[in-house]
Amino acid sequence: MEFAQMSADWGGKQQIMQDVAGQVLFQAFNPYASLTKPAPAKRSDVMTYTVQRGDTLSGIAHRYGLSLKQLVELNRLANPNLVGIGMKLKLSQGDVTHTVRRGETLDDIARRYGVSKELLQERNPLLRLMSDNLYIGQTIQIPVTNPQSVTTKEWQKRRGAVQVASRQSSRSRVLDWPVKQATVTSGFGTRWGKMHKGIDMWNQDEGRTPIHAAKEGVVVEAGSGRSGYGYLVVLDHGEGLQTYYAHMRKILVSPGQYVERGEVLGYMGRTGDSTGYHLHFEVRQDDVPINPLRYLSR
Known part of the structure; x- marks a missing residue:
């Protein structure tokens, strides 16, 4: 195995040397090369x-x-x-x-x-x-x-x-729906005199409903450290884009883990400030909440 790897490495270096030699010879014997x-x-x-x-x-x-x-x-x-x-x-x-x-x-x-x-x-x-x-x-x-x-x-x-x-x-930046066959029960914007920073999704399987990553990214939070969110997962997708998955019943990922688009993060729950089973889903750009419906695939 080591010999094969050494041979492959040497073969690659030979090709590079041939390419270099070709370019140098072209420059040396073509009087117009530096003018082209x-x-x-x-x-x-x-x-x-x-x-x-x-x-x-x-x-x-x-x-x-x-x-x-x-x-x-x-x-x-x-x-x-x-x-x-x-x-x-x-x-x-x-x-x-x-x-x-x-x-x-x-x-x-x-x-x-x-x-x-x-x-x-x-x-x-x-x-x-x-x-x-x-x-x-x-x-x-x-x-x-x-x-x-x-x-x-x-x-x-x-x-x-x-x-x-x-x-x-x-x-x-198009995101997949984190809940399959979801019903949106609450939209983005002012609600009951307070800003609702995301949208709420429900599925009839409730606690058995898997929550999927809307896009590939790195888990930056996983747990119950934020007041009101219950069990929460936050994914960082790079370029300032993050997605939040709140009120989960069970979390299957941990901080620092890389997840693929569609990978199961956990299951729908009613932890934190919740009136029943649902997923509270947020999209943030540079930590500013944005209406997720602008990003979710149709």
Whole structure:
């Protein structure tokens, strides 16, 4: 098994070396190579990292040359101390393309964009082998960890791509109903002179009704620590979005656990300030309650 892994690793390195050699030979024997305009980069992906067992947020940040503050802000984490196994963390907001000029080094480019060499090498695998042998006209993908680290002109070039990404992000915010075949018994808004911060759902199976995660995320609360909510589960979905599941009879998850969309969190109950079996469901953006019906799939 170890020999097979070593062979696979070496095969990957051979391919990278062949790619590098090809590019260097092209530059060496094509007199017009440094004059040709590089093709525009096709990728503008957001770099992500999947949390493994034993990872810490500070450790991940250090590994990729980010500050803990940058990593928390990129992922809009409500509680930096809770990182679930399998959770995907953003390491960048996307890419800009840099074309190498005469005399530039990787350190120069890293300083210019305010990123680490490690992050550049992670995004551009060829740089891992030949980081000190850049050539004029070479294109490098720069992971953007902070919009202010990019020059105004370069950022304006990316605005169209950013707007498209934002639209895709809004589509990904659609939530599944946490209760199947639910009847909404109380809506969002002022009720009995007080603000009702969510909606109430009921199912005829009452205490036997499973409560499902409306979207994948990390459990940041699970228990009875909030007055009035009874047994409560709070999921953090990143980018400031959280969902609340209150008055549960039984909780099946624990803080720090990563859950998939649709995973059972527990069962409907009547704990806390409740007049009967139901689920009180809240959606919060940056801790501001929002009408869940705006997010729930139809």
